Amino acid sequence: MAKRAAIVGAGVGGLTTALRLLRNGWEVDVYEKNMRAGGRLGRIEGGGFKFDLGPTIVLMPDVFYRLFADLGRRLEDYLELRPLEPNYRLHFADGSYLDSTSNLQRMMQEIERLAPSDLDGFMRYLAWMQRRYRVARYDFIEEPMLTMKELVDLRKLWKLYGLHTVQTMNRDVRRFIKDPRLQTALTFQSLYIGIDPFEAPAIYNVIGYMELSYSGVWYCKGGYYSVTEALVRLLEEMGGRLHLGTPVETVEVEGGRAVGVRVRGQLQSADAVVVGADFPLAAKRLVPESARPDYSDARIDKMEQSCSAFMMYLGVDQSYRHADVHNVYFSRDFQGFTDDVFRRKVLPNDPSFYVHLPNLIDDSVAPPGKQGIYVLVPVPNKTAPIDWAKEKKPFRDAMIQRLQRVGFRDLEKHLEFEAIYTPDTWEASLGLAEGAAFGVMPRLRQSAYWRPSLKSKTVSGLYFVGASTHPGGGVPIVMTGARTIERIMSEDYPGYLPNAHQTSKDLPTWSDRRHLAHDFAAFTEQG
Incomplete structure (x- = not known):
């Protein structure tokens, strides 16, 4: 008999988790209190105008391709992604500007025009960031971080120490770049996740690096909300059920295990519950405080x-x-x-x-x-x-x-x-x-193991996904968290997630575009 999951919230985390469970043969119900899916990845319409509610900058397209390929679909049949050139224009108060681009030759020309004395430092900075990106993504973002042991692994700690991760983003860039405008251009991206670049850990400089080198900035035709529409379409094609205008009242816990959700006074039984609503208020409102001693109301209220x-x-x-x-x-x-x-x-x-x-x-x-x-x-x-x-x-x-x-x-x-x-x-x-548009602030003490976990440490069968949980904010990062939940649940439900560790290898590469990642490989080989 198929297992059943109840998903609370039809944001990108909830929808992506639902799709990954559906591909493993689960029955899935997604409950959304609003009349439109998407959460922060929503839409505002009026007078013939369509606006993305929150996110607009598409990064890490490989995460999107991975999801569709894992589901046996072609992304191109659901979405039209277009690379931008330049990525964006930065306007400085003195009247100067910088066109940030993923094309190495053009970016070098932009640096020479704006801050010529920083060109060499910029290239050295990219070399530094290439190493840091790999550590951030593969040692932390894509790891569950369920236990302190995962964090205090000596190999990981040595990498973090060697890459100056605990200093601030701005101080990190100043080691290479002298022009204040270029320093700002390489660090303001921390505002995407709601933290000050003058306080944010240097590891978050990988956001700007991904824009410049990894795969650039993309645009989704119809706006970012088209991603929500594609995920809902997939959910329906795969047999999932989406209940709009249906708020969940509580997560029901019996004997230390989540047994379902209460909707309109009725228990909707489930073998697993995934809360995709934003963690701080969702945990307080939905999960009995006695069932979350590690996140009492008082501790949640103290979270920044x-x-x-x-x-x-x-x-x-x-x-x-x-x-x-x-x-x-x-x-x-x-x-x-x-x-x-x-x-x-x-x-x-x-x-x-x-x-x-x-x-x-x-x-x-x-x-x-x-x-x-x-x-x-x-x-x-x-x-x-x-x-x-x-x-x-x-x-x-x-x-x-x-x-x-x-x-x-x-x-x-x-x-x-x-x-x-x-x-x-x-x-x-x-x-x-607190009206925090980007969720829990990703300070060092609220990141990785210290961030709200993807899996409840006290209630079996209860999981959390979204910007305020590990690995953090940003649409592709939240989608990565959903993929990690699939892996975690494969251990919690032996035999019921047979596809959790199967991912398609038939994915596009980005060699058709002149990104720094490709030009830069030759640069680093030359020393």
Whole structure:
């Protein structure tokens, strides 16, 4: 008889875990409290405009190809991924800019134009990061980290020590790069996971390295939400059941084992329960405190959350073409800005922000002749004494003025659609503790073994997946966590996950693009 799993939450972690269980012959029910799947990988629509709710930058396409190949499908039959060139444009306050690219020759030209004295240091930095990337991915990201033994392995500890992992991202880059603009360009990516680059462990510099070398930045036609749509389509094709608008009330635990979930007062029995909702609030709301002595309410409340995001989804009746698909506009004092967000916990007067213009390469996300403008501003989470009911409108107006100053002329006059998300929205709509848009902050003491585990240490048959659990945030990283859960469950349910360690070897390579990973191999061989 087939085993049955109950998945709480139809975010990318829950959906990916469901698909991996379905391929092993399990019966799977996915319960989602909202009327749309996706979680942070959701969508906002209005007036003919389509906006990705959260993530927009597609990294690590091999993880997506791996999932579809493992399921016996071709990714191309479900998604259209396009490589971007350049990856994005970085706009500095002094009027200079940098087109970050995965093409080695072009990137060298960009460095020579912006900071010529740092070209040699940049190449040495890439050599350093190539080693660190392999350690990060294969010794930590793709390992379960269920026990302290996995972490204190002497071989791993020696690698971490030798790669200066415990120093900060910014200090790590400064050993190679002198120009402050280039230092910022190589470290701001920590904001993707909600942590300050002046405090984040240096291991997170692998994010920028992956953009530059591993496989570059990609765009998914229709927006990142197309990934959610593809996962839901796969779920239905494989016989899974998706229950939208169906909140789970509790995870039922009997005799130290998860036996199902309670929905609308009724027990839905299951052999395993996977909680894909964000860990801090989901654990407190769904799992009895007596069943999680390692994560009591008090301990969860002490966990440090990432920053939040002030989001603007703007539809306009014209098309601005002075910028790129992905853009970052830096404040004059970038460290002062991060101090405002992470330490002083006040609204920044001179914020750095991100602007996404997908219709420059995709005519399916806005009506003809019109444009959707996605704006993300990192802001403090709800531990800050900010009353968003009062501050939302003034901050929105200030950002409109800032956007007009960087080239979006007469923006206010051209608005046809507008939606705003604040930390209050993130907490209310997606159950993110303190409105932390990126989940638990990935400080060193909240990473790897010290991050909420993929598997409950006290309740058999209970698992957790998502940005706040190991291995961390970011769509492909969460998908990697789902693959690790499949491996863990193969040991917990002998004989019931026969495909857990079978992965397709028929995967595409990235040799058809000029990425630093390929050009750089020759560079390192020459010393």
